[in-house]
Amino acid sequence: MANLPTLYEFYTNGGITQGLSVDQPYFTLNNKNISIYSGAMHYFRVPQEYWRDRLRKMRAAGLNAVETYVPWNLHEPQPGVYDFGNGGTDMQDFLDIEKFLKTAQEEDLLAIVRPGPFICAEFEFGGMPSYLLREKGIKFRTSDEKFMSHVKRYFNVLLPLLAAFQFTKGGPVIAFQVENEYGSTEEPKANPPFLPDLVYMEQLRQLFLDNNITELLLSSDSPYDHGSVGTLPSLFQTANFNTNPEQQFNKLKTLQEDKPSMSMEFWSGWFSHWSEKKYVGNVIDFKNVYERILKYPASVNLYMFHGGTSFGFLNGANIDDNELYQPDITSYDYDAPLSESGNYTEKYYVVKELVEKYNPIKTKLPELPKVKPPLALPGIKIETYLKYSDIIEQLPYKLPSKDLVSMENLPINNNTGQSFGYVVYRKSNIDIKTNSLVKILGYVRDSVNVYVDNKLVTKNVVDLDGFGYWKVKNGTLNLGSETYNSNATLDLVVGNLGRNNFGSLDQFYQFKGLREGVLLNEQKIEDWEILPMEFKREWIAKLSGWSPVTDQVPVGAGLYKANLILEETGDSFLDMSGWNKGVVMVNNFVLGRYWKVGPQQSLYVPAPLLKVGSNEVVVFEEFSPGSELKFSETPVLGNNFVNSLK
Template identity: 35%
Template sequence: MKTKLKYVWTFLLILTTVSAFSQKINKNFEIKDGHFLLNGKPFSIYSGELHYPRVPSQYWKHRLQMMKAMGLNTVTTYVFWNYHEETPGKWNFSGEKDLQQFIKTAQEVGLYVIIRPGPYVCAEWEFGGYPWWLQNIKGLKIREDNDQFLIETKKYITQLYNQVKDLQITNGGPVIMVQAENEFGSFVSQRKDIPLASHRTYNAKIVKQLKDAGFSVPLFTSDGSWLFEGGSVVGALPTANGEDNVENLKKIVNQYNNNQGPYMVAEFYPGWLGHWAEEFPRVDATTVARQTNKYLKNDVSFNYYMVHGGTNFGFTNGANYDKNHDIQPDLTSYDYDAPITEAGWRTPKYDSLRAVISKHTKAKLPEIPAPIKVIEIKDIQLNKVYNLFNYAAGQEIIKSDKPQSFEELNQGHGYVLYRRHFNQPIKGILDLKGLRDYATIYINGEKVGELNRYYNQYTMPIDIPFNAKLEILVENWGRINYGERINENTKGIISAVKIGDTEITGNWEMTKLPFLNDFASTIKAKPVDEGKQVKLKDVPTVYQGEFDLNEVGDTFIDMQKWGKGVIFVNGKNIGRFWKQGPQQTLYIPGVWLKKGKNEVIIFDQLNETVQTKVSTVKTPILDQLAK
């Protein structure tokens, strides 16, 4: 009897193992006969875009659960090349950059994953995702059929594949699709100087690199429907961005996809991006809900861009370019007026979309996760105050006959202080046409003006006396991520400095101020005595303070009384502020605070008012322009 039972149990174990193995190897996602098929059955993609670098890793699960509770079945994310290749050949996929963990968390929550690796991603992200140092490679031409560039993209795609290969659905993971390039049709329309055949060759080579790396899930492209001619590519499903006309969507996809579907809007905009010094954009919730309903009724798959925007922490924000502004830097907040706010809160827009989706799918949705606790911190005393010029005096000085760009200095982000001593007086119009991007100008430590690429301000009168020092503090405001100038993205002072008709050459000194996360530990200068701090007005100033907490939670630091600069909290650069608005507060995730002692460092480049304290509030201010 025992022997028979042993054989029965062995047989059942083998059967179960074979069944489990069979289920694993049978999992697949494909495009067939004009449909998305998941494990052989028709499937509609209800996706939301969320970028893992814009959300603290401790909050990934919460935000993904918010998406699941809204009725979505998929999360889409860009992968930012420059986020992972920190310096040439040095790759980081750990900690906050753990893409594998993000994908696994999505699977745990019950979401499929779509990856958009570019290599170009746009995304209102610094340089559209490209590493800044690509511009230092001789002969390299970004986003073209260029051997040097394609060597670098292949390295990136190979590294990416090694991270996610086991997470494709064919290997039991949640990754169902991968995008090839991104909005390439827009680039084709902007670069008429490049033959269409060359554009097509480049795009096809990116598809080939993805396939050669080993990606086995379907590939797709993403463009405005009127740009498919330049953006679509053989071997990838064409999808349309922002297309609200279902008939037009089907017509244009049919034209470029063998007269059949499936039909997908890869970027459906429930909100919009925001720039400094411009009104915060709002998109009506009713309009978004009605358009969602239209897609659902017509079997159109979609991806909300963004369902949750998050934050451009540190120096990660990008910028646009147009004819009126040489640069339009993006806000630190990437709230995007999305259904889920920057801090992960539900909105009326979220509730409307949840109701529409649940009515269509007739599925019982999970409970909506509770929001993260919010706290308020009053009157953080700023008891150490430093003159930035004194700080810079303790840093390395690079000498050159002409001002060098950030790239020539091998610096990606932050600030550079340019200095020159004048033995003889000189007077005239200071011309900084090569300014990239924002500068404050000083003579012997006293501010005499500022120049600003956003307002196309490149010149100002200047009067330098005998035996005087000219100092120009320049901020990289974020490299252009979209538009015709993406190939012109060097920073600092990139052409000759002139006063009148005289080109100022010889004896330039440069101090690199990258303001990395270890910024606090690099401060070697002595604090300015309290009685003398009033003299820091209009001088670039670093403030340092400590505060104790009995409890932690999300909060928003209030910068309405400040000028322009960046903030560090417990060593993390939480982003930029500027008095112009519309963003007047910066988001501090509670997971970056701790019970007990905390530190804040604020750098104010303008310092028009000497400060003694700063507070946080429970509600963000994102739509208040300076009067």
């Protein structure tokens, strides 16, 4: 193997004259035959300190390309405000896409980039920024002028940045995808029927051309299910599926004759929703379908090759055929060839074996990088805490409003609203009598806890069919037999568990928080104070007034802090199975959500988020805390509390 050329030596020897071509029934790159063996990895789900390791592991498996989406909501968090690695947002360290593409090329990988504007990806709002919801009458993912004005502004910044990395300009990018699974938006049985807006697709395509994108432009869908309804004749069509590749590829051949066959998404695993069992696939089935793809013969991108983590509040959600909301867990392990912590799985070795067997073009591959196993760090005790009322006092905004206002429509963040976290709806000086009934009209988006005079009334942690969760319409809660003051304070703390990232276009109008009204003993409550609880890094760092924990941890919602002292850093899994529901922050960075409902009972803690010496771990627990934080070498799963969403 030492005498073999690198991938770039093989395809660029003698100079670059042509990019990826589909003008014949097989791919050529720079006029040389190529089959694409690609793997998906989202740079924004992996600490950048690990990018090179994960990319080298891809190349060591024999892959010749990496594929990634580009999340609009992270790169343009406010209109005209951008973060590509130095914009100062909480996710800044994950967003240097230029560095990611350079690293891919240094690791001898080509790249496929899918900029959206919609990416799905089981990511919050399909990667779209939530401030779009403030535009009255906006029509997402269509040629609607309101939507396209935002897309044009963003793409005219993003695409020139990506254009510099095109293969024909000496970079790694061989193809760009226009939109994502747009055919799946068709609803022929709807009233009125909806067909994908091909004017929109052409406008997007033109934006690529106008920004000097000259590499192959493509689309992806299930050709068997959607045909060409969501694409253009000028775009190369690829297929997304997890079974029956021959059916999909045969259909593709009828849609575009004398072209290569490619799967842009062969689903290597699947994602998991809260309250479901963790998805675990069958390696034998995976090998069978992957080999049939290669045998066909077709090119393929494994979605995912390395899933990573939906850090912070960035997980997405689904809305099923029965209009039931299904939020995703924090982990995006995906049962992929590389695990969430970057370890090799059985599927990795299957991929390596089959690519070596079917790829006729031999190039130099690196040795398999060694895996540094996660650490079982010592447990740590909770040392200090802030009770609920202490947190409320330190929230940066207290917004008076006659009526309820959704998160997205709050006048904060330069008037772009609130994207993530919780929002508190407070009514002060209210007379609450014994056994008073609070009714929340419509649906909660997505969970709610009720406080009276800073004391938690709700106790429901896991019953999704009960009061406090999104499944209940016009939910009613008895505030109990306790006697309250005639000037009591009522708080409704509402959590956004993630916006929908897939489906028909009418399912993208997702306003989080409360909107339709709250009744106390059938009387409408007005004149609220609204307090966003965003858990931004800067706010977390400034929290003060921590009280020491004495003999036992206090009962009730609050922030609970522990100190992790390390002589060396390493990956680990934070075992939250002894806690109830909330979010964890490590050194002021929101790691993600935990919830006793399962299946995820631990949170992956990558070493780059830690440091030698003292590390602050802060937990926002919504119900009642555990007394300590435990760590594990492996993910902790639990289905004891699984409550079917079906």
